[in-house]
Amino acid sequence: MALDGKVAVVTGGAQGLGRGFAEVLLKKGAKVSLFDVGEETGNATKGAFEKEFGPDQILFCVCDVTSEKQLKDAFQRTVQKFSGIDIVCNNAGISNERDWEKTVAINLCGVIRGTYLALDHMKKENGGRGGVIINISSMAGLGPLPASPVYTATKHGVVGFSRAMAMASDAAGYGVRINTMCPIYVRTALLSTAGSEECAGEFYRIKHVNRKLMEFGVLEVSDVVKAFDNLVLDESQNGAAVIVKMGGFDYVKFPTAEDLLGSNAP
Numbered sequence: 001m002a003l004d005g006k007v008a009v010v011t012g013g014a015q016g017l018g019r020g021f022a023e024v025l026l027k028k029g030a031k032v033s034l035f036d037v038g039e040e041t042g043n044a045t046k047g048a049f050e051k052e053f054g055p056d057q058i059l060f061c062v063c064d065v066t067s068e069k070q071l072k073d074a075f076q077r078t079v080q081k082f083s084g085i086d087i088v089c090n091n092a093g094i095s096n097e098r099d100w101e102k103t104v105a106i107n108l109c110g111v112i113r114g115t116y117l118a119l120d121h122m123k124k125e126n127g128g129r130g131g132v133i134i135n136i137s138s139m140a141g142l143g144p145l146p147a148s149p150v151y152t153a154t155k156h157g158v159v160g161f162s163r164a165m166a167m168a169s170d171a172a173g174y175g176v177r178i179n180t181m182c183p184i185y186v187r188t189a190l191l192s193t194a195g196s197e198e199c200a201g202e203f204y205r206i207k208h209v210n211r212k213l214m215e216f217g218v219l220e221v222s223d224v225v226k227a228f229d230n231l232v233l234d235e236s237q238n239g240a241a242v243i244v245k246m247g248g249f250d251y252v253k254f255p256t257a258e259d260l261l262g263s264n265a266p
């Protein structure tokens with residue numbers, strides 16, 4: 001998929017990974033709509049991007065992904081400004097075990113809602129152009145992060161939902177690919193707050209078990225952006241989950257029905 005002239009949405013795009021994803025899309029000629037709850041950071045990022053890429057390439061919508069109305073309005077504003085949508089990255093996420101229902105609402109319900117609304121605009125049966133949706137999970141979507149059980153559950157949920165939706169999209173002829181990214185730790189604001197007493201809650205006393213997993217390494221945003229760029233462009237991938245780790249990225253090999261059921265497989 002060539003990116004020049006394409007229209008992209010990035011949730012949680014004001015900072016961190018989302019900002020990095022937005023920047024690479026803009027560099028390759030796409031128009032980008034940032035959805036973020038952080039008004040000040042979002043406006044600052046919009047201003048910086050406008051300076052570099054010009055005023056017509058970027059839109060910032062103050063939007064909380066837990067609100068159906070705000071998310072719907074943000075998609076609508078994007079379509080009105082840019083005409084259609086080709087790429088959606090559901091990236092907004094938090095790590096807060098104390099307020100675990102908020103973690104589920106943003107990390108899992110926000111991704112589901114963002115995917116459904118994206119499909120309303122992108123699927124061919126609605127007159128959309130097709131395209132690609134990339135949902136941001138984590139390595140904690142593939143294995144346990146012990147001091148963050150609810151975060152782990154939401155990220156497993158993102159992988160399962162995205163794989164099922166990829167098959168549904170294919171079977172229904174939507175023309176939209178749906179893939180997931182699963183990075184190990186990345187140096188962002190989320191990482192510096194997740195281990196705090198305020199976010200870890202009762203698991204604060206065992207935060208060392210999460211910290212130990214830093215032995216896998218800590219990525220820079222640019223490492224994850226490279227894998228994102230590859231996944232957006234690779235039209236052969238639908239239902240893929242990409243692990244991003246030190247030294248590069250790989251496609252996850254999931255067990256097949258035959259692996260799981262042996263001779264009972266259909």
Ligand SMILES: NC(=O)c1ccc[n+]([C@@H]2O[C@H](COP(=O)([O-])OP(=O)(O)OC[C@H]3O[C@@H](n4cnc5c(N)ncnc54)[C@H](O)[C@@H]3O)[C@@H](O)[C@H]2O)c1
Pocket residue numbers: 011012013014015016017018035036037038041063064065066091092093094106136137138139182183184185186187188189190191
């Ligand atoms: N940093 C890591 O180690 C790491 C590793 C793997 C996956 N991830 C995932 O990557 C994604 C981005 O995380 P990050 O590290 O860049 O974090 P970050 O905190 O730097 O950025 C997250 C952005 O999401 C926004 N956001 C939070 N709640 C929102 C809401 N309700 N509605 C809209 N926007 C909202 C924030 O304002 C912020 O701009 C998350 O889904 C996270 O789980 C992070």
Ligand SMILES: CCCCC/C=C\C=C\[C@H](O)C/C=C\C/C=C\CCCC(=O)O
Pocket residue numbers: 095137138139140142143144145148151183184185186190191192194195196207210211213
């Ligand atoms: C297979 C094992 C899973 C390993 C998980 C690896 C990476 C996870 C990345 C997450 O998305 C990061 C999110 C939250 C981090 C939570 C706690 C970190 C505490 C760090 C600290 O104490 O400073």
